[in-house]
Amino acid sequence: MGGATSKNRVQTANNAITDEKMEELKMMTSLTAAELQRVLVIFNKLDIFQTEQVDFSEILAHVDFIKNSPFGERMLEVYDLDCSRKLMLKEFAMLCSIFVPSCPREKKLKFLFDLYDLDNDGGLSTEDVFDSIKKMVSSEQTLKQHGGVKWK
Incomplete structure (x- = not known):
C-alpha cells in the first residue's frame, strides 16, 4: 500500500x-x-x-x-x-x-x-468537567437529531 x-x-x-x-x-x-x-x-x-x-x-x-x-x-x-x-x-x-x-x-x-483540562491550567476544575459533559451531551443531542449512529 x-x-x-x-x-x-x-x-x-x-x-x-x-x-x-x-x-x-x-x-x-x-x-x-x-x-x-x-x-x-x-x-x-x-x-x-x-x-x-x-x-x-x-x-x-x-x-x-x-x-x-x-x-x-x-x-x-x-x-x-x-x-x-x-x-x-x-x-x-x-x-x-x-x-x-x-x-x-x-x-x-x-x-x-x-x-x-480544557483551560490548560494543569488541573481539572469544576468548569473543565462541566464543559466536558456539555460537549458530550451536545454531541448526543446532535446524534438524536440526525437519526443516531448507523452501524455498518
Whole structure:
C-alpha cells in the first residue's frame, strides 16, 4: 500500500522519510512499523500540498475517529505542540499512537487528563468537567437529531 523500503528511506504515498526518522517515531509513539506505515500513508494523503503539516480542518474532515468524536478538535489541540492549528507528522503519529493497544497506560491517562483540562491550567476544575459533559451531551443531542449512529 504505497510503501517500498530501501536501505535508508521509507517511501510513502507522497513523501519519503529516513530510517532514522522512522525509528525515532517508533520510539516516541509505541507504534509498530506496520502501524506507523499506515499513519504515514494517512498523513501523506491529508498533506495534499506536501508542506509536512496538516491543518485541523483537513483532519477533522477526513479522519473518522477524530471527526466523529465530540472531543475531535480538542484531541488535535492536545497534540498541537506549537499551537499552529496544524499537526506535523510527529504530532499526528503521537495522537494516533494513543489509540493502539500497545500504548502505555500512563500515556493514555495523561492524554485523557489533558483532553479534559480544557483551560490548560494543569488541573481539572469544576468548569473543565462541566464543559466536558456539555460537549458530550451536545454531541448526543446532535446524534438524536440526525437519526443516531448507523452501524455498518
